[in-house]
Structure formats: C-alpha cells, structure tokens
Amino acid sequence: FVGVGGGNDFQWCFSQVKGAIDEDVAEADIISTVEFNYSGELLATGDKGGRVVIFQREQESKNRPHSRGEYNVYSTFQSHEPEFDYLKSLEIEEKINKIRWLPQQNAAHSLLSTNDKTIKLWKISQRDKRAEGYNLKDEDGRLRDPFRITSLRVPVLLPMDRMVEASPRRIFANAHTYHINSISVNSDHETYLSADDLRVNLWHLEITDRSFNIVDIKPANMEELTEVITAAECHPHQCNVFVYSSSKGTIRLCDMRAAALCDRQSKFFEEPEDPSSRSFFSEIISSISDVKFSHSGRYMMTRDYLSVKVWDLNMENRPVETYQVHEYLRSKLCSLYENDCIFDKFECCWNGADSAIMTGSYNNFFRMFDRNTRRDITLEASRENSKPRAILKARKVSTGGKRKKDEISVDSLDFNKKILHTAWHPKENVIAVAATNNLYIFQDKIN
Amino acid sequence: MRKRGSRPIYMPVRRRREKANMYSKGTKRKFSDGVDNKAVAASYSLQRQSLLDMSLLKLQLCHMLAEPNLCRSVLIANTVRQIQEEMAHDGSWQVVTEALGGSGHGPSDRLVDTEVLCQSSEQQDGGPRLYSVMGYDGCREEEVVTDKALCSVVVGDRAPALLLGTIGHCWDRGELRVEDGVSKDSGTGEEEGTKSGEGAKMATGQVFGTFEIKNGAPGSDPALEELFSDVDASYYDLDTMLTGMQSAPKMGPYDFLDSLASSHGSVSNSSCRADLNELDHIMEIIVGS
Numbered sequence: 157f158v159g160v161g162g163g164n165d166f167q168w169c170f171s172q173v174k175g176a177i178d179e180d181v182a183e184a185d186i187i188s189t190v191e192f193n194y195s196g197e198l199l200a201t202g203d204k205g206g207r208v209v210i211f212q213r214e215q216e217s218k219n220r221p222h223s224r225g226e227y228n229v230y231s232t233f234q235s236h237e238p239e240f241d242y243l244k245s246l247e248i249e250e251k252i253n254k255i256r257w258l259p260q261q262n263a264a265h266s267l268l269s270t271n272d273k274t275i276k277l278w279k280i281s282q283r284d285k286r287a288e289g290y291n292l293k294d295e296d297g298r299l300r301d302p303f304r305i306t307s308l309r310v311p312v313l314l315p316m317d318r319m320v321e322a323s324p325r326r327i328f329a330n331a332h333t334y335h336i337n338s339i340s341v342n343s344d345h346e347t348y349l350s351a352d353d354l355r356v357n358l359w360h361l362e363i364t365d366r367s368f369n370i371v372d373i374k375p376a377n378m379e380e381l382t383e384v385i386t387a388a389e390c391h392p393h394q395c396n397v398f399v400y401s402s403s404k405g406t407i408r409l410c411d412m413r414a415a416a417l418c419d420r421q422s423k424f425f426e427e428p429e430d431p432s433s434r435s436f437f438s439e440i441i442s443s444i445s446d447v448k449f450s451h452s453g454r455y456m457m458t459r460d461y462l463s464v465k466v467w468d469l470n471m472e473n474r475p476v477e478t479y480q481v482h483e484y485l486r487s488k489l490c491s492l493y494e495n496d497c498i499f500d501k502f503e504c505c506w507n508g509a510d511s512a513i514m515t516g517s518y519n520n521f522f523r524m525f526d527r528n529t530r531r532d533i534t535l536e537a538s539r540e541n542s543k544p545r546a547i548l549k550a551r552k553v554s555t556g557g558k559r560k561k562d563e564i565s566v567d568s569l570d571f572n573k574k575i576l577h578t579a580w581h582p583k584e585n586v587i588a589v590a591a592t593n594n595l596y597i598f599q600d601k602i603n
Numbered sequence: 604m605r606k607r608g609s610r611p612i613y614m615p616v617r618r619r620r621e622k623a624n625m626y627s628k629g630t631k632r633k634f635s636d637g638v639d640n641k642a643v644a645a646s647y648s649l650q651r652q653s654l655l656d657m658s659l660l661k662l663q664l665c666h667m668l669a670e671p672n673l674c675r676s677v678l679i680a681n682t683v684r685q686i687q688e689e690m691a692h693d694g695s696w697q698v699v700t701e702a703l704g705g706s707g708h709g710p711s712d713r714l715v716d717t718e719v720l721c722q723s724s725e726q727q728d729g730g731p732r733l734y735s736v737m738g739y740d741g742c743r744e745e746e747v748v749t750d751k752a753l754c755s756v757v758v759g760d761r762a763p764a765l766l767l768g769t770i771g772h773c774w775d776r777g778e779l780r781v782e783d784g785v786s787k788d789s790g791t792g793e794e795e796g797t798k799s800g801e802g803a804k805m806a807t808g809q810v811f812g813t814f815e816i817k818n819g820a821p822g823s824d825p826a827l828e829e830l831f832s833d834v835d836a837s838y839y840d841l842d843t844m845l846t847g848m849q850s851a852p853k854m855g856p857y858d859f860l861d862s863l864a865s866s867h868g869s870v871s872n873s874s875c876r877a878d879l880n881e882l883d884h885i886m887e888i889i890v891g892s
Contacts (some may be wrong), residue, residue: 240884246670334673353673381679384674403674436654436685440678494657500673 167601168548170447170541171586174224176212177539187590189577193257193265196581199227199588200267201595202252208269208322210280222581227597231280232324236271248273254339256348260271266325268348272335275350277326277361284318287311302583331367333355338388344395351388354381356400358412370418371400371410386444386501393453397422401458405442409469425467427474437498445501448511451582457513459504462486464515464525479525479532482517484555484566497571505580516575519564520591521551537575537589537596547601648693651686658683 167190176185184205191200199211212230239248258266264281289311293299334352342349349370350357356371371388375381384403391397396412408421429438429456449456450466450550455476458465462483481502485492492498497518504515516522517534525532534551541548554563577590585600658679665671665679 240881242884242888244670313782335670381677384677386674403678436651436682439681439685443674443678490654493654496661496675499672 157397166585168535168587168598169587169601170546170548170596171599172597173539173542173594174209174227174229174597181593185593187577187593187595188251188253189255190579190588190590190595191255191257191265191267192261192579192581192588194582196583196586198230198257198265199579199597200255200257200485201588201590202235202255202269203593204249204251206234206238206252206271208233208235208249208252208255208267208278211440221536231320231322233278235269235276235324236274237276239273253336256339256341258341259345261345268339268341270336270339270350272328273332275328275336275339275359276324277328278322279325280320280322282318282320284316285313286316287468288314290581297452325393326361328359328364328367331359337386340388340390340398342390342395343393347395349388349390349398351385351400353384356385356388356398356418368416370412370416372417372419380420387447389447389449392449392451398499399447399449399456401444401447403443403446404439406461407444407447407456407458407467417516423469425472425475427465433486435489437493440493440498441489442533446503448504448506450506451508452510455510457504457506459502459515461498461500461502464504464513466513477527479513479523481515481523482521484553488566492571495571497574499573500576502576503578505578507585508583512580514578514580514587516578516589518567518571518574520573520575521553522578522589535598537591537594539594545601548598651690655683655686655690656687 176182176186182205184203184207186204187201188204189200189202192198194198197213198342199213201209201211203209205443208231209229210231211227213225213227216225235252236250238250240246241248251271252269253272254268254270256268258277260266264279266277266279268274269278269545288295289309291305291308291311328350332350332352332355334349336352339348346362347358347360350359350367351371352384354372354374355369357367358370359367371385373383373385382404386401386403388398388400392488397409398412399409401407405426407425407428409423409425410418411422411453412418414420414422444458444460445562446459447456454469455473456467456469458467458475459481462485463481464479466477466479468476489498502516504513506513511528512524512526514522520537521534522537523532523534534553535548536551552560552563553569554560554565559565573592575589575591579588581587587598589596589598661679662676662683665676
C-alpha cells in the first residue's frame with residue numbers, strides 16, 4: 157500500500173490528539189518515546205517524567221463506520237523514578253529513553269522501558285471478571301471460620317469494570333556506566349540488547365543479575381575517545397545479527413556467532429564524504445541518531461541530522477537511497493550549533509510494507525518519503541489542523557528569496573517545536589507523531 | 604548573564620546586506636568576485652576563532668551540568684580538534700605565538716588553547732578531583748582521568764579540506780532565534796549599531812586573549828574578561844564549579860545554557876530529590892540488589 161500522501165488516491169487525515177493544550181509545557185510531560193506493539197492494537201508513550209501511557213485501539217463501531225478505531229488510554233503507570241547516584245554525586249534522570257514491546261505470549265502484554273541506567277520489564281494485564289462465592293473467605297477477604305462452613309459452593313465469575321494493572325516483573329540494573337540510548341528485542345524472543353554510549357550488552361529476559369557485554373568501544377585511555385555508539389538494533393529475523401551506529405556516521409553489523417565480543421564487525425557501512433561540502437560541522441551532522449531495520453530485514457535505514465539513508469545490507473560502501481529531510485538547514489549549521497539544535501536526535505520509521513519512511517523535523521513538521529514513487533511530503537502536527545478527519549495539507553518551506561503564499565520561510569521556523577519521535581502502525585496507515593507534550597494520531601482517509 | 608536574544612560578544616558582526624545574498628544563492632557557497640583575498644582570509648580566521656571559542660565555552664558549561672551528554676561532548680571536542688589542526692597547518696598558530704613573543708616553540712607545543720581548561724585541574728590543591736574541566740570523566744567513571752586530549756593534539760599530516768564559503772555563510776546568527784518572542788530584525792539591527800565599532804577591536808583582542816589566559820587564573824585577564832563580560836565570571840571560578848558539583852546542581856548556570864540551547868536533553872530537569880529515594884537507595888546498596 158502507498159504510504160505517502162499528495163496524490164489523488166491517498167491522503168492523511170487528523171484523527172486524534174492527546175495531551176494538554178496549554179502553551180506552558182511542563183517538562184515532565186514532554187514525550188520522549190512512541191511505540192506501537194506488534195499488532196498495532198496498543199500504542200505506548202514514555203515521557204520525561206518517567207511515566208508510560210498506553211493507548212488501546214477501540215474496536216471499530218458500527219455507528220461510525222467512516223472512522224477507524226480510536227486510541228484511548230488503556231493504562232498509565234510510573235515506570236522510572238528519579239534516582240541519585242551517591243558515588244558519583246549525580247542525579248539519574250527518570251526520562252524514558254525507549255520503549256520496546258515484547259511479542260505477546262498470553263493474555264497479558266509486556267514491554268521493556270528504559271531510562272539512562274535501568275531497564276524494566278513491565279507486564280500489563282487486565283481483569284474484567286472477578287470471582288464471587290469463595291468457600292474459605294468472605295466477600296471482603298476475611299477468612300471464614302472453618303467450623304462454620306457447612307456446605308460447599310462453586311465460586312462464580314462475574315463481570316466487573318475493566319481494571320488494567322501494570323507490574324514490574326524484571327529490573328535490569330547496574331549494567332551500564334554510560335547513558336542507555338537503545339534497547340532492542342531479539343527475534344528469538346528470549347534475549348534483548350541494550351546499548352549505551354560505549355557498550356552494548358546482551359540480556360536474557362529471565363535473568364536480571366547478569367548480562368553479556370558484546371561490544372565495547374571504550375578506549376583504554378578516555379582521552380583518546382573520539383567516537384560513541386548512538387543506536388543499536390537486533391535484526392528482525394536473524395537472531396545472531398545486530399547493528400550499531402556511531403557518532404561518526406558509520407554503521408557496524410555484527411554476527412554474534414563470530415566471537416563472544418563483537419568488537420570486529422562483520423560489515424562496515426559508511427558513505428564516503430563529499431569533499432565539496434566539508435565543513436567543521438560535517439562530522440556532527442553525519443552523526444547517526446537512529447537506525448532501523450526494514451521489516452523484511454533486507455534493508456536498514458539511518459537518520460543523520462539532515463537526511464535519511466536506506467542501506468542494502470549487502471552493500472557497504474554507500475546507501476541505496478538518500479532522502480533530504482531539511483536541506484535548507486545546511487546553511488544554518490553554525491546557528492544550529494550555537495543553540496545546540498544540531499545535536500537533536502531525530503528518529504525514523506518504516507511503514508509496514510517498507511514502502512515508505514517517515515521522520516520528524518522542526519516547526520512540528522514531519523516528512524514522509526515514498527520509496528517507490530520517490531514522492532515526498534511535509535506535514536504539520538498542529539492544533540490548527542485538528543478538526544476530526546480534516547485532511548492534512550502539504551507544507552512547504554521556502555528556500556529561495558521569494559516566498560510563495562502558504563510557504564513558510566526558514567527564518568520563521570520554530571526550532572523549539574521539534575518532532576523527534578514518530579511511529580507507524582505495523583499493518584495499517586496509522587501514524588503517531590509526538591510533538592513535545594502532545595501525541596497526534598493521523599490516519600489515511602477512507603473513501 | 605547574557606540577556607535573551609543578544610549575541611555574545613565574541614561573535615563577529617555581519618552586515619545585513621549579506622543576509623539577502625545568502626538566501627538567494629542556494630546551497631552552493633561562494634564569495635563574490637572582487638572581495639579582497641586577504642580580507643576574506645582574515646574574516647575566515649576570525650570566524651574560525653569564534654567557532655573555537657564557542658566550542659570551548661560549550662565544553663566548559665557541559666561539565667557544570669549534572670552529567671554531560673557524552674555524545675555531544677565528543678562531537679564538540681572533535682570539532683575543537685579539527686579547528687586546532689587546521690590552525691596549526693595554516694601557520695596561524697605560529698603567527699600568533701610569534702606575536703606573543705614566544706620563542707622557538709613548535710606548533711604542537713602551542714596547541715594549548717585548551718590548556719587553560721586542563722590547567723585549572725592542576726591548580727587544585729590535592730583533594731579528590733571529581734572531574735577535569737576538559738574530559739570525558741564528566742560522564743562519571745569510577746576512575747578519575749585527566750583529559751589532556753586537547754592539550755596534546757598531534758598535528759596530522761593531511762590538511763583538512765575546507766571551503767571558506769561554507770564556514771563563512773554559517774555565521775549569520777541573526778537568522779535563527781530559538782527563544783520565543785524575540786523580534787529578529789529589530790534586535791540584530793540594534794546590536795550591530797552598537798557593536799560594530801567594538802567588533803574590530805575585539806578581533807585582535809580575542810585572538811590573543813585566549814592564549815594569554817593560559818598563564819593566569821581564569822577570569823583575571825583583561826582580554827578574557829572583555830571576552831566574557833556578558834557572562835557571570837563566577838561560573839569560571841574553579842571553586843564555584845567544584846562546590847556546585849558537590850552539592851545539588853544549581854539552577855544558575857542553566858539559565859545561561861538555556862539561552863544557548865533550547866530543550867536539549869542534557870539539561871538536568873529538576874533539583875535533587877534525594878530525600879525521596881535516599882533510604883531506599885541506601886538499603887539497596889547494603890542489600891546488594
């Protein structure tokens with residue numbers, strides 16, 4: 157299916173927006189990660205305050221056949237609390253850096269959530285029935301005097317208001333000296349990896365007191381440090397393969413069968429630098445902020461500051477596709493360096509069919525690229541375009557001297573409004589876009 | 604404290620006319636014909652020095668935060684290293700040292716622009732060194748490491764390829780404002796009027812100023828003071844910094860940082876909430892969980 161709007165056949169519409177309308181954004185409410193589960197029925201968000209909010213899609217109702225199921229709050233819980241590291245005199249932020257769902261194995265749902273230092277496995281289960289008529293205890297739970305029990309009865313299950321409970325089942329702590337930037341569940345459904353600035357660890361989901369270090373790029377002498385790990389991901393089908401990206405714009409693919417410590421990569425992906433565009437900022441903008449395998453496992457996508465690149469795993473020397481996200485910022489790099497925006501870490505995502513990719517930008521803009529038609533579109537997540545089923549209009553940034561009507565000039569872009577986190581439903585054309593403290597959900601228009 | 608919307612003193616002043624040129628030119632960067640090459644080179648050096656100063660400032664501030672973002676620190680440090688390598692290649696390093704009256708030192712000895720930051724750690728009288736101002740141990744390793752990376756940059760053989768134009772057109776700070784409610788055009792107009800006179804005078808001062816501070820305590824040099832007059836000098840006082848790190852993080856420095864960077868994740872978001880978790884945490888350590 158086609159994932160990008162602009163043509164007659166396909167358009168994106170506003171569906172829902174979650175979050176406060178206030179201009180004053182509380183820092184704790186800033187969304188820091190968004191993730192659909194495997195079926196797309198659940199959508200999880202994490203925020204800077206350490207909370208996780210899970211939305212569930214309602215069943216499509218017969219009353220409103222034109223709108224797909226809406227996402228409503230299913231569960232909210234405090235995943236991480238701020239901590240203080242006494243040995244180092246430092247506060248550990250409670251901000252949720254990543255959430256990754258585990259494949260569903262029973263009625264309950266499980267996910268991994270992580271802050272800078274600690275990963276937690278949460279089980280979310282719901283109860284909508286309760287048992288009544290116990291023999292050994294009263295309705296209020298008090299034990300009955302056994303001598304008073306004269307007859308036996310079978311407890312009956314009665315419906316109750318749905319109660320959703322989240323409980324921490326595993327806490328994977330004390331394995332990372334540096335800040336965790338990625339977690340990724342392996343295709344074997346038994347292990348997962350976590351990556352910080354200098355190391356990648358492999359865990360078993362059942363074992364919390366041990367993890368295997370599989371990548372360590374910490375130099376013996378920290379003064380020699382020039383490169384850090386920025387993201388890591390497990391291959392979607394090959395449980396022995398994973399990749400990690402670096403601040404120098406390189407990606408290393410590793411095979412865990414080759415050695416216990418995967419310091420030597422199996423494949424090394426790097427695009428040669430274009431000498432004509434070299435500047436003092438070249439390295440910074442080449443730093444990869446996100447890496448994602450395609451669902452097929454044949455490709456991977458990387459996001460650096462100005463572009464998104466699609467790589468064929470069989471070709472290491474250059475990407476097969478490059479998409480410019482906001483090339484008009486290239487002439488602004490110095491200002492963006494000064495205000496630190498150049499260090500913003502944008503994420504990227506594939507659609508279910510791997511035919512389209514999406515990533516965020518500034519001014520609450522986000523971009524989508526259709527890999528087949530090579531069409532791209534810029535859309536905006538804003539309250540102004542928030543009427544139900546309103547079709548999103550394509551936005552354009554004017555780069556030349558003349559600014560057309562409806563275009564916005566680079567000067568007018570709001571660099572405080574950045575869309576770093578987006579997610580695409582695994583099967584349908586439904587996308588979730590995090591704009592600071594608001595979560596926007598867009599769907600395709602049903603004719 | 605630098606007021607919102609104002610540009611720091613060390614940034615070169617750009618004429619407004621150049622703004623329009625940058626827009627109409629698209630992505631290719633070229634200086635127009637007829638510009639004197641020497642002027643171009645001087646302007647480029649100035650801008651490069653500004654970038655160096657800005658980067659060093661970022662690294663210093665970085666170490667005042669609760670826990671610096673390692674990726675950002677590494678990228679900034681690499682940028683500083685690149686600039687220094689290029690300056691050494693250019694010979695501009697040597698020009699400066701000759702002007703200072705330095706005798707017979709090789710360029711590598713003079714890559715000490717950042718020694719001021721390493722030196723501050725040497726000034727400490729024993730005691731536990733929680734971190735060195737320029738180093739990745741700000742990321743809180745168990746071992747304390749002195750970082751002299753930038754003090755001992757080895758000058759490589761290859762000259763970094765660099766397009767003057769690319770740098771030149773990046774410098775127009777007037778374009779971007781992250782802070783809300785700042786009227787860009789009126790703001791820069793005002794500033795350019797008052798500071799254009801100072802600009803030329805600052806240029807020479809700042810190039811030499813950064814070398815002079817290596818011999819004195821930070822903040823005591825008049826050139827340096829002028830450079831950072833916008834900034835509260837206590838931030839560069841080592842004692843203040845150390846005290847700040849040992850107690851709960853102050854909000855003071857963050858205001859300054861906010862004017863440099865908007866919602867960047869490296870800024871610690873709240874004061875210490877040790878009381879809430881203190882007992883639990885201690886128990887965890889004791890129990891060894």
